[in-house]
Amino acid sequence: MCILDLIWINLSMLAAEYKAVNLGQGFPDFSPPQFITEAFCKAVSGGPPMHQYTRAFGHPALVQSLAKFFSRIVGHDIDPFEDILVTVGAYQALFCAFQALIDEGDEVIIVEPFFDCYQPMVVMAGGKAVYVPLRPKEGTAVLSSGDWVLSAEELASKITPHTKAIVINTPNNPLGKVYKREELQMIADLCIKHDLLCFSDEVYEWLTYDGAKHVKIASLPGMWERTVTIGSGGKTFSATGWKVGWAMGSGHILKYMKTIHQNSIYHCATAAQEAVAQGFEREHELFGTPQSYFQQLPAMLHHRREKLASSLKGVGLQPIMPEGGYFMITDISSIGESVDFKDSDTKDENYDFRFVKWLIKEKGLATIPVSAFYSPEHSKEFDKYIRFCFVKENSTLDAAEEILKKWSQNESSH
Numbered sequence: 001m002c003i004l005d006l007i008w009i010n011l012s013m014l015a016a017e018y019k020a021v022n023l024g025q026g027f028p029d030f031s032p033p034q035f036i037t038e039a040f041c042k043a044v045s046g047g048p049p050m051h052q053y054t055r056a057f058g059h060p061a062l063v064q065s066l067a068k069f070f071s072r073i074v075g076h077d078i079d080p081f082e083d084i085l086v087t088v089g090a091y092q093a094l095f096c097a098f099q100a101l102i103d104e105g106d107e108v109i110i111v112e113p114f115f116d117c118y119q120p121m122v123v124m125a126g127g128k129a130v131y132v133p134l135r136p137k138e139g140t141a142v143l144s145s146g147d148w149v150l151s152a153e154e155l156a157s158k159i160t161p162h163t164k165a166i167v168i169n170t171p172n173n174p175l176g177k178v179y180k181r182e183e184l185q186m187i188a189d190l191c192i193k194h195d196l197l198c199f200s201d202e203v204y205e206w207l208t209y210d211g212a213k214h215v216k217i218a219s220l221p222g223m224w225e226r227t228v229t230i231g232s233g234g235k236t237f238s239a240t241g242w243k244v245g246w247a248m249g250s251g252h253i254l255k256y257m258k259t260i261h262q263n264s265i266y267h268c269a270t271a272a273q274e275a276v277a278q279g280f281e282r283e284h285e286l287f288g289t290p291q292s293y294f295q296q297l298p299a300m301l302h303h304r305r306e307k308l309a310s311s312l313k314g315v316g317l318q319p320i321m322p323e324g325g326y327f328m329i330t331d332i333s334s335i336g337e338s339v340d341f342k343d344s345d346t347k348d349e350n351y352d353f354r355f356v357k358w359l360i361k362e363k364g365l366a367t368i369p370v371s372a373f374y375s376p377e378h379s380k381e382f383d384k385y386i387r388f389c390f391v392k393e394n395s396t397l398d399a400a401e402e403i404l405k406k407w408s409q410n411e412s413s414h
Contacts, residue, residue, distance in 0.1 A: 007372050014357065015366035021399045023308075023388045024366040026173065026326045030393050032239040033293050039278035040242075043271040050271045057258050058086030058246070059273035065280040066231075066246060069287075074219040082251030085258055088268050090203045090232040090245035092261070095121055097199050097228045097247060100256035102127040106164035111150060113373030113382070115173050115201065130158050131375040133382070134177060142331075144321045145177040146212070152186050159190065165197035166190070171204040171214065174329055174373050174387040176322020178212040181220075188220045197253070198223065203232035203245075204325040206294040209302050212323035218249065225250050228257070233276035235326075238297065238391075242272040301390065304397060308390040311401040315408040326391040329370050333384040350383035359386075365403045 015022050031037065043050050054060070060080075067080035078084065087093040094117060102108060104126035110118050112133040122129045132155050136142040155166075166187060170179040179187075191198050198217055205214045218227040233244035247257055279293075286292040305328065309319045312330050319330045332355055339358060352369035360366050370385035390397065 007368070011356065011360070011366065011368065014360050018360050018364055020360045020364045020366040021396060021403060022366040023390070023392065023396070023400055024368045026389050026391070027240045028238045028391045029396055030238070032237050033296075035282055035293075036237045036239060036275060036279045040239075040271065040275035043274040043278075046271070046274070050274060052270065053267055054270040054273065056262055056267050057081075058084055059268075059270060059277065062086055062244075062273040062277040062280075065277040065284070066248070069280050069284050070248065074216055074224065076219075076224050078248065079251060083248060083254060085247045085254050085261060086268055086273060087245045087247060087261060088265050089234060089243040090201065090230045091117060091243075092265060093228075093230045093245045093247040093257075094118070094199070094201065096257040096260045096264075097230070098122055098125045098127070099260045101197060101228070101253065102164055105162060107160060107162040108164060109155070109158050109166045110375075111155075111166070111168050112375060112378060113172065113174055113370065114167065115169055116373070118167055119375070127164070128162075129375070130163070131378060132158055133374065133378050134172070134175065142320060143318075145172070145175045145323050146180075147320075148175055148177050150183060150186075152190075155187070156190060159194050159196070163194065163196060165199055167199045167201070168217070169201040170217075171202075171207060171322070171324025173204070173325055174327045174368070174370055175320070176325045176327055176329075178208055178214055178323040179217075181215045184215055184217045185220060188217060188223050191226055192222045196226065198227045199230065200227055201230045203230065203235040205231070206236060207298050207301060207326065208324040209298060209305060210321075210323060214324065226253075228253060233272075233279070237276065237279050237293070242269075242276070244268065244272050244276045304390045304392065304394070307394070307397050308388055308400070311397070311404050312388075314401075315404045320385075326389050327387050328390055329385045329387050331384055332386055350379055352383045352386050356386055363403050363407055365400055 063080040063084045066084050067078040071078045098121040102125040106127040107130050108122045108127050109130045112131050119129045134148040134150050137147050200217050208214050218224050218229050227249055229248040231246050234240035234242050312319045317330045319328050322328050350371045352371050356367050356369045368387040370387050371379040371383040374382050
């Protein structure tokens with residue numbers, strides 16, 4: 001089991017034990033939009049075909065909807081039956097990519113911070129993970145996730161004759177960084193120069209704020225043929241429990257992933273795929289209009305992001321405003337002196353781990369340590385940040401704000 005899996009389990013248990021307000025785990029605690037739940041109900045009521053096996057590599061209605069929708073975005077005519085593989089969530093799409101395309105001894109460059117499953121999936125495939133961190137710009141106040149940048153020189157220096165792929169996540173979890181076109185072009189140039197694959201995890205693609213624009217690296221010249229793009233119906237329609245994901249890319253790459261899928265999962269739930277297909281049909285018709293959920297959801301979350309940021313600033317914390325995604329990190333170094341950890345058993349842990357446990361036990365608020373999203377070689381550089389999820393009901397955010405206010409009042413009275 002990977003380190004971060006243990007973190008989720010242990011911190012979730014700790015949060016439950018102390019009945020903490022949970023801004024740690026990354027899922028909405030509000031309902032999906034009515035149109036998507038109605039589509040699911042209609043699918044479940046749709047007779048025998050909706051309750052039996054469908055096409056193993058993706059329900060025909062779904063792969064056709066995805067191909068039609070994304071062809072205009074990537075600027076490439078996507079073949080629904082060759083270029084798309086529907087999976088049990090984005091998680092399984094990633095698993096298929098690593099298992100099918102990474103061989104014993106291959107090196108895979110992972111841009112940090114990274115989602116927890118990348119590293120163990122590389123190891124399970126027999127590969128070696130190599131890490132390049134995003135770092136805050138030097139000499140400037142770091143106020144936005146856009147102030148965290150990838151060094152072209154550092155990335156290029158990690159490429160060896162054994163390098164097989166580069167893994168990116170945009171918008172990034174936990175940072176919220178949305179890669180700019182020129183940043184993606186730099187990565188693309190290296191992939192093309194060294195004949196590398198790119199695994200691009202884009203599950204938060206519709207959640208961007210403050211004018212940030214999500215760009216698919218597969219849409220850049222020369223990249224469709226070498227990119228596996230990972231998507232999520234659960235993140236797209238706020239229905240993470242449905243576990244409908246997909247991988248999109250050139251058929252000559254996806255055919256290997258289909259072999260892994262066929263011999264592990266084989267098939268995904270038919271009714272859920274049908275409902276996601278109907279969701280994309282609706283969004284295709286409404287794309288770019290105020291009625292589109294892809295516009296409504298980020299608008300709603302923008303306000304919740306602002307609400308959380310205001311609460312954090314109110315207790316003297318400096319949030320890093322995310323350009324996209326579900327999460328916001330904040331620098332906790334400014335309040336370190338006022339925290340008495342008491343628990344001597346945690347002295348060897350990174351500072352943010354100790355802080356998160358203290359926050360749950362003493363204040364009743366659950367978050368996630370950011371150094372958990374880094375490799376051991378870089379985690380100490382980034383152990384002064386914690387991650388909050390703001391994709392929550394206003395009542396949940398209000399409860400968190402009350403905890404932070406009481407904390408602030410107690411501090412000021414000392």
